Amino acid sequence: MPVSLTTPAFGHATLADCEREQIHLAGSIQPHGILLAVKEPDNIVIQASTNAAAFLNTSSVVGRPLRDLGGDVALQILPHLNGPLHLAPMTLRCTAGSPPRRVDCTIHRPSNGGLIVELEPATRTTNIAPALDGAFHRITSASSLLGLCDETATIFREIAGYDRVMVYRFDEEGHGEVLSERRRPDLEAFLGNRYPASDIPQIARRLYERNRVRLLVDVNYMPVPLQPRISPLNGRDLDMSLSCLRSMSPIHQKYLQNMGVGATLVCSLMVSGRLWGLIACHHYEPRFVPFDIRAAGEALAETCAIRIAALESFAQSQSELVVRRLEQRLVEAVSRDGEWQAALFDGSQSLLQPLGASGAALLFEGQVTTAGDVPSTQRIRDLAAWLDRRRQTPGAAPEELTATSSLTLDEPSFADIRAIASGLIAAPLSASEGEYLLWFRPEQIRTLTWGGDPLKAVIIGDDPSDLSPRRSFAKWHQLVEGKSEPWSAAELASARAVSETVADVALQLRSVRMVIAQDQLATISAQVLRSEQPVIIADVEGRILLMNEAFEQQLRASHPHIPHLRDLGSYCTAPAEFRANLDDLMRNKRSWRGELTLTGGTSPQRPLMVRADPVIAPHDRVLGFVLIFSDLTERKTAEAARARFQEEIDGARRPSLRLDQSASLIYKELAASTVENAQLAALEVTHGAQAGSMPEMLESIRNSTARTLEILEHLVWYRSQSEE
CATH class of the missing domain: 3.30.450.40 (GAF domain)
Incomplete structure (x- = not known):
């Protein structure tokens, strides 16, 4: 049936529009306490639950100051009115009514102004x-x-x-x-x-x-x-x-x-x-x-x-360890054999296990290499063509992963391979068409047990009374076909890490081939030039043969032609250090791993990691040099976040309320456990999370820790003043 797009008021929603019911504007409360809405600064009650007068044993409530309603509520809440009551309520023990009786008083500030005071019987x-x-x-x-x-x-x-x-x-x-x-x-x-x-x-x-x-x-x-x-x-x-x-x-x-x-x-x-x-x-x-x-x-x-x-984060860090070992194996294979494809599939579990995949396929330079349970070679090529068409769709991000647990439902033309390829992760390895690293999962025909039919929505009726207990909560079994086990966020992160490693190694080897085989220059240089990773290739004298667009974007918007590697020093914040490292690379044939900061470009003062290697032919003859750069902005941000987290967590345990000696000791013991937990979590996050997400995760842990400490402090203070 058609669904109304109106926003129903509280209590007026039907099953068709309950998704939009304004439940925060309830206009009523549960009867075990009372609510008073107060106008400041005179603290006059302007709204009250209709049970307030009976609760306080008085004839009327609205229009009267808090101080006239008996007890010490108005006095007790006064020291807390300057706190962040718009973010989190504050609860304290006080007295209210005539004669005064002990109550728990919770105060907060609503978004549309005033002060809300809620009272519950004290226990x-x-x-x-x-x-x-x-x-x-x-x-x-x-x-x-x-x-x-x-x-x-x-x-x-x-x-x-x-x-x-x-x-x-x-x-x-x-x-x-x-x-x-x-x-x-x-x-x-x-x-x-x-x-x-x-x-x-x-x-x-x-x-x-x-x-x-x-x-x-x-x-x-x-x-x-x-x-x-x-x-x-x-x-x-x-x-x-x-x-x-x-x-x-x-x-x-x-x-x-x-x-x-x-x-x-x-x-x-x-x-x-x-x-x-x-x-x-x-x-x-x-x-x-x-x-x-x-x-x-x-x-x-x-x-x-x-x-x-x-x-x-710990589970992710374990996958990262597998990925780092895979990267080392690929690099060693390039140095030893001049190619990496065989090494990628040597011990295929290191490629499949981090993602929980049953099969994998590499499409690179026209060749298809596979491991585990995979579709036929022709169907793998058909998948690559389908992925190419998706990447050419206007607005599509060319370097994004494609991940689905329902490939044959998304694209029915692949129905014949659903038994082994209902789940797919596809990672492009370059800007070229048809170059992907693919992972597969088989169809998992399974029965899901639901606490009610998940398709219940509006077919039952518009009146809430039509919501039948049997139809809503009796166990309902769903047979799921054409789907694999879903890919988790950690598995997707592992796919990105593996594919980025493979893409990086592939780019490095192609860069080396440009120096070794001049007859392949036209084909391979186009691939390198289109890479999103900054790279420079120079001959044995340091003359620059190629500087890709990604590196050009790191420099000033307009700059003269740069003929030699030494000329890059004028674009670095530490030119003398750059030239010293470059001299060591060129004279002593030693690889250079380090950091530098370029000035100018679209993002001034951008930190970069540089990986510079000599290209050495037989008989120790140097053919040239390859410099590949990686953006360190996220890593620097993550390092700053780690330092800031430690500073803020050290200061968070200091109490803001006045605690007596006994309460302070209890609070310190609880706070120590909480801070220890937070520091352990932060340590595991910094070792397991991606650099880009680390600041947000550390901030989340800091906020949760601060909130926990506030709750513990409030709880200890509340108990101590309740016993007085």
Whole structure:
């Protein structure tokens, strides 16, 4: 049926448009607490949940100052009003009402102005620090992703006490899978179940990124509306994105009711700035969890996310090690045999294993070389022709990888090879047509178990009450054909690293051939000139025979002809050092590996790695020199990020709140574990991540660590002042 493109208000969404429901503008709360919207600086209440008067035992709330509502709320929140309340709420223990009673008060600033004050009945605090310290060590000791998820689910069930705890991961298409589960023995197992992306709309995922902990005390609650509904400050609905009491979407509420769930606690897993998954806790009767347990859950989720990032980077570093060994073998083969193709396929597992591929093929200079299970040579050439046509499409990036787990669904003309080539990674090795390194995966006919039909969407009906428990959550099995196991991000990174190595070696050998075989100059020089990697080739006297466009772009926009290698010194920030290294290369026939910085060009002061080698013929006769350059900008940025990370992490553990001696000692012990975990993760990231992504990953770890330390500090401070 046609889908409306309107944006439904909260509570007015249908199954056809729930993806766009404005769930952050709920206009109501759960009934176990109250919400007050306050106008500053006089702290007058301008909106309140309709249960506020009864909660505070007063006749009216709206229009009155906070200080007149009993207790010390107005006084206690005062020192915290200058903090970053627009980013993260602050919770403290205080008193409110007439007569005053102890409450947990959470404050934050919504995006559309004012101050939101939320009050919940206070409960007896527990000393969570010992359990947290042990939990941190259990999480950071996990050596595999599944082991980490199992340990995390166990810890959450121990600390939070829910009937079921699941660790839930999103795939590239947004579908979720239950990776780990801890539950009451009498409950049906959800482990391994998949849930369609439509179960969690994008707007809900964005809220999970901002508000990392969501508590639903009673699935069957009756929402308590705000009065007035529209904010007097701006004439709009109150933004409740960071509210801890915000009402759930009626469709989500019905979804949980259909599952038989009575209460939930959900913590977000943010890895490298993206929503990697969720820790979902289900209880089968109403359950209230106090602030200290929620804060502990958030700290544990952040710690788990840091460990996930470290484990994923470690797996990548292992693949990088295999790639470096492969590169060494290729270079040795070029030096020994004058060619590298045979060495690439010598011990084919080093080519297949990093990608989990079942076969590979090299198309280079008209030849096809294969390993493992691959299509026929003619069908491999057909694949190359198809890839060439894709690269010639306007707007296509010529050097990008092509990766698919459903080749025969994407291009039905290859249906005859789906048994061995449903999965394909294709890496171009040059700008020339028909030169690729290909990896294959076979079709994997498998049955996926879904927690409901993933195609449910709008065919059920527009009224949320039409969402049937049987049709929505009964296990639904899908037979998947024509697809391979998906390629992971780590495997794609390995493909890029291997193909770049092969392309680099191929370029180097072609550059050498230009000097050795002048009769091949026209053909090979065109390939070198089109390369995106800067290269210079010179004769034995240092006269420049070729300078490709990629290197020209590193120089000033307009410059005179450069006849000799020595003339390049005037374009370097350290010309004397350049000329000294060049003299050593030319006089002593020693290879030069080093760094230099060019001035001018499109990016002034661009650092480059130089690899300069003499071309030596039999009888130790030097024919010329090859200089290949690589951009070091990303590596320098990564080095700066590593240094900045260490400086900032050293300063992050200093508390911002005033802690007494006992609380300070507890905080320091917890902070030490957290910082140790962060430094371990950073070490593994710097050894495993690509240079371009390293600053972002380090910043993500720093942010998660800072957030964890803030939570721990707040938790320790909260407990210490609660015991007073």
